[in-house]
Amino acid sequence: MRKIEAVDFFYVSMPLVTTEGDGSQDALLVRVAAGGVEGWGECEASPLVSIVAFVCPMSHGACRPVGASVLGQRLESPEDIYRIASQIELDSMDLLQAPHTWSGVEIALWDLLGKVREEPVWKLLGYRESFRKLPYASQLFGDTPAHTYQQATEAxxxxxxxVKFGWGPIGRxxxxxxxxxxxxxxxxxGKGSLLMVDVGQIFGDNVEAAAARLPMLEQVGAIWLEEPFHTSALDAYSSLSRRGRVKLAGGEGAHNFYMARHLIDYGGVGYIQVDCGRIGGIGPAKRVADYAVSKGVTFVNHTFTSHLALSASLQPYAGLRSHEICEYPFAPKPLAREVTSNHLERDxxxxxxxxxxxxxxIELDTQAIRRYFVPVEIKLKGDILFKSSDGF
Amino acid sequence: MRKIEAVDFFYVSMPLVTTEGDGSQDALLVRVAAGGVEGWGECEASPLVSIVAFVCPMSHGACRPVGASVLGQRLESPEDIYRIASQIELDSMDLLQAPHTWSGVEIALWDLLGKVREEPVWKLLGYRESFRKLPYASQLFGDTPAHTYQQATEAxxxxxxxVKFGWGPIGRxxxxxxxxxxxxxxxxxGKGSLLMVDVGQIFGDNVEAAAARLPMLEQVGAIWLEEPFHTSALDAYSSLSRRGRVKLAGGEGAHNFYMARHLIDYGGVGYIQVDCGRIGGIGPAKRVADYAVSKGVTFVNHTFTSHLALSASLQPYAGLRSHEICEYPFAPKPLAREVTSNHLERDxxxxxxxxxxxxxxIELDTQAIRRYFVPVEIKLKGDILFKSSDGF
Known part of the structure; x- marks a missing residue:
């Protein structure tokens, strides 16, 4: 019987991390080993906190580290992954960071299982075919309108x-x-390209402030307005969705299936955006994709880091032909490009x-990982709780 | 101008932590200093992970450590606390653990502000009077019905x-x-006492399994059924709330105002339970209390640790006379009792x-804190990122 023998974390970072809204400045790669086979995954956001959620001491029965539900577990089929996920939901219920940590591990388990079965993950998910996607360049608004114009022509x-423009000066x-x-x-x-706008939750739950931007967004033909509000401000989403013709998009902050579902059921979004590195991995993302189909909502990946994360994020809706758009990091930091040997290049x-x-x-480039590696050592009561290594 | 000069974390733990569902086995105490005055707060759950979310390196502009939004900030009035909270919502948006970390800091800021103004926190929140509450003994179901009977007579x-019975064998x-x-x-x-039942999310989102327990809960006169489902399974909550006369209770897992509101708006709960150590502190808890009043729902605290956490959790609804019930740790571990010098004793x-x-x-007992203190040291690239001290 194949069992999960080891889970290793590789925290990589650019030498300088700035306050720009660019999620490709660091990454947490996860390697899982089971029965002589390795799988790789990636957690979104705050590598150090996610590592600690895997190794921290138990606080009580419903606040155990993620590692306690993973190491030593059977891994023969997708059902094993779902079973571990359910166990974490109960046993790490009170550990808020757990879904982010588990996401990267879960992705690695799918990768590993695919290698064992010699099948791509989308086939394990039940799709017969994988349809190509239309990537949008994901980039920030310029500091000035002239700069934004320049960015658009460059894309x-x-x-x-x-092309999607995001954050920066909007709403500020x-x-x-x-x-x-x-x-x-x-x-x-120009006229021929799709345009999306992402305002990064800047309006909190202020519906009027967001609504004031709708007529212009309609005029320029924006196909969606992304994250006008806090991920959980469902009432504000719902109000705004009824105020204009521009569809709303959101969901990257969802750290479980339910949160994404609520944006559909109660928030009235037209596009549901899921980050596999946060929602608990590929399994719950696929569940969101199925739900979106049943509700006539379009699924879109959220990805701003490496092509490992990009591949993971496309698997859950690979077989949905009409859900064609995908996020594609336009100009990631060198780290995000270099940690994988191959890439999902555009045709x-x-x-x-x-x-x-x-x-x-996706193949990892261990030399690149070494270049950006951030060694971590954690001691409790003088004893080493965790010490990372870049030995491969 | 008073500024936040220091935030110190005190991770305390029982020597042995078991898998029982008892949240009083460890705690994360937070001390804040500003202008020669100190305030104390407490974070719920996973001390080490919450510490790291305060000190971790920034991943990007919307994934900054909680500390970046707190240290050096002005602290003159409640508005300053709300302002810092809003900043964390944006700047730590992608750091999932942030609300748990911020909760303890926020509580300490209210404590500090109350000391500066020489007023209890409930007065700062706008209440003129503080009404006494009826504590329920919060304890686990026994291993056998006979054991449960014994526990009930003891309470x-x-x-x-x-008396509230929770977890244990139910649903398993x-x-x-x-x-x-x-x-x-x-x-x-006996007939005279209030009985509540807490099943700790055991039914996931399986409405039928939970509904099968309703007739008996009605028969024994349970005033609420707590957490039948995952905190975010709003649809399941909603379905079950229409299936019987027993009111539903939930909300302890809410890590922002919205999540608690959704349980009221979409989940149909009759009791909304808020843990100040998770929801972002006293400010958002008060906002939930106001919202509950406007919707005819009863507010209840969720507390399973120290009397510092207990005091914090009662402040947000101290002035609501008819919201009378409160959770009260019945038999906490020695740590939870000993870390404070005074206690909220029953009359x-x-x-x-x-x-x-x-x-x-509430006064802290620094000697007791020292006895249970867990020293933490974190190194990144060989340099010390964080090292805790029990020096007072």
Missing amino acids: CRQNFRA GDLKTDLEHFAAAREGL KEGYVALPNLPGLG | CRQNFRA GDLKTDLEHFAAAREGL KEGYVALPNLPGLG
Whole structure:
């Protein structure tokens, strides 16, 4: 019987991490070993905190470290992954960080199982075919409308047929400047490209502030307005969704299936965006994709880091032909590009396809991981609780 | 101008932590210093992970450590606490553990502000009066119905007029045994006492399994059924709330105002239970209390640790006379009792009142903290990132 023998964490970081809204400045890679086979996954956000949630001392029966539910467990089939996930839901119920930690481990388990069965993960999920996706360039608004215009033309030049602008100045200055940014984005893209706008929760739950931007977003033909509010501000989402024709998008903050479902059921989003590195991995993401289909909502991945994370994030909706758009890191930091040896490159028409390879189909570059490796050592009462190693 | 100069964490733990569902086996105490005054707070659950979320390296602009939004900030009024909370919501948006960490710090800030103004926290929250509460003894179901009966008689003997039984065997064996436990609890309590039942999310989102327990819960006069499902399984809560006369209770897992609100709006709970050590502290808990009042729902604290946490958890609804029930750790581990010098003792009629003292009105016992202290040292790249000290 195949058992999970080891889980190793590789915290990698750029030498300098800045306050820009760029999630590719660090990463937490996870390697799982079982019966002579390895799988790799990636956790989104705050590597050190996620490591600690795997190794911390138990606080009580419903607040155990994630590791307690993983190490030594049987791993023969997808059902084993679901079983471990259920156990973590109960045994790490009070450990808030647990879903982020588990996400990377879960992804690695799918990768491992795919390698054992010599099948891509999307086949293990029940899809017969994997359809190529239309990547949108994900980038920040410029500091000025002129800068935003420049960014838009640059994305076009690089053969992107869809571009998302996010964060930056939007909602932080006056309405007029925001509208100028929206207009500059469209002008730079020209008529043929898809335009999305992401405002990074800047309006909290202020529906009027967000609604003031809707007419201009309609005018420039934005296909969605992303994260106008706090992930949990369902009432605000619901109100705004009824105020205009621009569809709302959200869900990257969901750390379980239910939170994504609520954005559909109660928030009225038209696009549900799921980050496999946060929601608990590929299993719950697939469950969201199934639910989205049943509700006529479009599934989109959320990915801002490596191509390992990108491959993981596309698996849950690989077989959904009409859910065509995908997020694609436009200009990630060198780290995010270099930690994998192969990449999901765009074809001549600008599309991207999942590899027809076992597991996630992504090879890690251990030399690159070593270059960016951040060694961690944690002592409790003078004894070593955790010490990471970049030995492969 | 008063500024937050220091935030210190004190991780305390029983020498042996077991898998029983008893949250008083460890604790994370937080001391904040500003302008020569100290305040104390407590974070619920997984001390080590919460410490790390305060000191970890930034991952990007929306994934900064909690400490970055706290240290050096102005602290003159409640508005300053709300302002810091809003900043954390944006700047630590992607750091899942952040609300648990911030909760303890936030509580300490209210305590500190109360001491500066020489007023109890409930007055700072706008209440003119603090009403005494009826504590229920919070304890686990026995291993057998006979054991449950014994526990019930013991709680009565100790002058509790309300008793909540939780977790243990419920939902893990057959229906018949569960019903026997419910009956044994009522039999042990006699007719005069309030009985509540807490099943610790055991049914996931299986409405039928939970509904099968409703008739017996009605028969024994349980005033609420607590946490039948995952905190986020709103649809299951909603379905079950329409299936019987027993009111549902939940909310301890809420790590922001919205999650508690959703249990009211979409889940149909009759009692909303808030843990100040998780929801982001006293401010968001007060917001839930106000919302509960507006919706005819009853607010109840969730507390399973020290009397510092207990005092914090009662402040948000101290002025709500008709929201009378409160959770009261029945038999906490010695640690939870010993870390504070004074306690919220029950009066002759079995009620408990908040002290009319500045802040939370609770003194810490530094000797006891030293006895249970767990020293933590974290190194990144060989350099010390965090090292705790029990020096006072």
